[in-house]
Amino acid sequence: MFTLRHVAKHFGDGMKALEDITAEIPPGSFVALLGPSGCGKSTLLRLLSGLEMPSSGEISWGHTGKPAPGEIGYVFQDPTLLPWANAAENVYLPLRLRRESWSSAMPRVHTALAQVGLEGFEQSKPKGLSGGMRMRVSIARALVSEPALLLMDEPFAALDEFTRHKLQDDLLALWRRTGKTVVFVTHSIYEAAYLANRILIMTPRPGRIAATLTPNLPVGVERRNSPAYHALVSEITASFQRIMPA
Amino acid sequence: MSKSVERVAPFLFGLTALALWQGAVWMTHTPSYVVPGPLKILRAFYDSRTALGAGLLSTLAVTGAALLASTILGVFLAVAMAASSFFRAAIQPWAVILQVTPVVAIAPLIIIWVGQPFLALVVCAVVVSFFAILSNTAAGLAATPPELLDLFLLNGATRWQILFQLSLPYALPFFLTGLRLAGTLALVGAVVAEFVAGSGGFASGLAWQIIEASYRLQIPRMFAALLLLGAAGIVIYAVLGVLERVVLTRRDGA
Ligand SMILES: Nc1ncnc2c1ncn2[C@@H]1O[C@H](COP(=O)(O)OP(=O)(O)OP(=O)(O)O)[C@@H](O)[C@H]1O
Ligand SMILES: [Mg+2]
Numbered sequence: 001m002f003t004l005r006h007v008a009k010h011f012g013d014g015m016k017a018l019e020d021i022t023a024e025i026p027p028g029s030f031v032a033l034l035g036p037s038g039c040g041k042s043t044l045l046r047l048l049s050g051l052e053m054p055s056s057g058e059i060s061w062g063h064t065g066k067p068a069p070g071e072i073g074y075v076f077q078d079p080t081l082l083p084w085a086n087a088a089e090n091v092y093l094p095l096r097l098r099r100e101s102w103s104s105a106m107p108r109v110h111t112a113l114a115q116v117g118l119e120g121f122e123q124s125k126p127k128g129l130s131g132g133m134r135m136r137v138s139i140a141r142a143l144v145s146e147p148a149l150l151l152m153d154e155p156f157a158a159l160d161e162f163t164r165h166k167l168q169d170d171l172l173a174l175w176r177r178t179g180k181t182v183v184f185v186t187h188s189i190y191e192a193a194y195l196a197n198r199i200l201i202m203t204p205r206p207g208r209i210a211a212t213l214t215p216n217l218p219v220g221v222e223r224r225n226s227p228a229y230h231a232l233v234s235e236i237t238a239s240f241q242r243i244m245p246a
Numbered sequence: 247m248s249k250s251v252e253r254v255a256p257f258l259f260g261l262t263a264l265a266l267w268q269g270a271v272w273m274t275h276t277p278s279y280v281v282p283g284p285l286k287i288l289r290a291f292y293d294s295r296t297a298l299g300a301g302l303l304s305t306l307a308v309t310g311a312a313l314l315a316s317t318i319l320g321v322f323l324a325v326a327m328a329a330s331s332f333f334r335a336a337i338q339p340w341a342v343i344l345q346v347t348p349v350v351a352i353a354p355l356i357i358i359w360v361g362q363p364f365l366a367l368v369v370c371a372v373v374v375s376f377f378a379i380l381s382n383t384a385a386g387l388a389a390t391p392p393e394l395l396d397l398f399l400l401n402g403a404t405r406w407q408i409l410f411q412l413s414l415p416y417a418l419p420f421f422l423t424g425l426r427l428a429g430t431l432a433l434v435g436a437v438v439a440e441f442v443a444g445s446g447g448f449a450s451g452l453a454w455q456i457i458e459a460s461y462r463l464q465i466p467r468m469f470a471a472l473l474l475l476g477a478a479g480i481v482i483y484a485v486l487g488v489l490e491r492v493v494l495t496r497r498d499g500a
Pocket of ligand 2: 041042043153
């Protein structure tokens with residue numbers, strides 16, 4: 001269980017990015033952090049990664065101390081691949097940094113690439129891949145160290161609608177298969193409603209948690225057209241109408 | 247216009263200009279110590295080929311050595327400045343001062359201090375050229391995407407891993423641009439230093455060919471040396487440009 005207790009983050013110039021965030025991330029859940037631009041979603045994700053310390057409050061990763069190398073998988077808005085390395089080398093990177101030999105890492109690199117549907121593209125450099133495929137490599141890179149927590153910061157925001165839908169579906173399938181704990185930042189109500197089984201709705205700056213929803217939508221192709229999905233979108237929209245300044 | 251016509255167009259233009267030049271010199275009976283015609287210059291090339299060739303080689307040797315030294319010095323300083331903000335603050339103003347001081351002004355001092363003439367020329371050319379490599383490499387090191395830095399830190403990367411597997415490879419395109427600029431700058435620095443050294447009695451390089459030809463009023467030979475210098479500059483720039491393209495397409499190409 002990952003927990004945040006009264007977490008606040010203030011930056012040097014007195015800017016309050018986050019205030020009094022208390023939340024639980026149960027193992028195996030798919031949590032969406034949903035809020036308007038600038039409300040501190042990325043900041044909260046960086047706190048969860050252990051890269052940054054809260055100004056006050058506590059974060060627990062289910063053990064004492066900070067996350068170990070490889071315990072956190074991180075996917076950024078841009079794929080941020082090494083342009084000179086091919087897909088396999090890019091996925092190998094986290095393991096190489098922890099000094100694993102290529103021969104011992106190779107099976108996991110291939111498994112990670114297969115999990116995102118990129119068998120056969122091991123040798124392709126980023127320049128030769130489409131935007132959607134680059135994002136798949138980036139996800140494989142985050143999965144390869146079998147992290148306890150997968151953090152994703154608007155990973156599909158720069159993709160076209162068709163590619164985005166495909167990657168959302170594949171991510172959901174992957175999550176069901178592996179049982180990973182995912183925290184997914186988005187500013188799209190539709191994306192949060194479609195993906196998550198736990199939605200944290202954040203207020204404009206300073207970010208607080210205004211509401212937590214735990215929807216339970218049908219699984220499978222009918223989800224995007226299901227009445228439950230549309231009702232959820234309306235419910236989230238209504239709660240933003242309450243918290244956003246007119 | 248078709249591609250092949252476009253290819254030959256510059257040469258056609260050049261040849262026409264040369265023909266007009268030669269014709270004008272003939273018709274106006276301009277003496278060759280004022281403006282020599284292209285044929286006279288060609289003749290001077292042939293007559294002084296040994297001296298010109300030796301001069302070119304000597305200038306290129308200084309340029310090459312300076313480029314190598316500038317690369318080592320520039321990259322080393324850029325890495326040190328990226329690693330330590332104290333070092334950056336300490337070094338930056340001095341690097342800029344060295345950069346804005348005209349090399350002609352400090353060349354006599356360098357020649358006296360260094361003593362060994364070849365080395366003195368190299369030092370002058372380094373003074374002119376290393377800043378291009380330093381500033382471009384420093385910009386490249388600063389251009390490392392912060393997300394990748396985070397990714398490296400999340401996986402427990404050491405400073406050396408960050409330097410050699412992330413920052414330096416990311417700076418490579420910037421470094422290569424700096425190298426291309428530094429190539430022509432080193433040539434300019436070498437020739438300026440040769441001029442200063444030549445007037446102090448150390449005769450070497452293309453600069454000396456120009457000085458000597460002017461003492462003897464051999465204007466065609468002067469033109470020949472100048473043309474050689476220009477051609478050397480263009481070739482250095484072109485070769486380093488090709489190197490840049492080849493290295494980057496081989497590395498990042500699909
Ligand atoms: N290192 C920092 N120093 C100072 N201010 C910062 C820093 N990082 C973030 N901020 C500020 O904190 C606030 C929240 O930023 P954050 O990036 O977390 O928002 P966000 O919700 O991710 O926005 P977006 O949807 O646009 O990505 C912003 O006003 C931002 O300017
Ligand atoms: Mg953000």
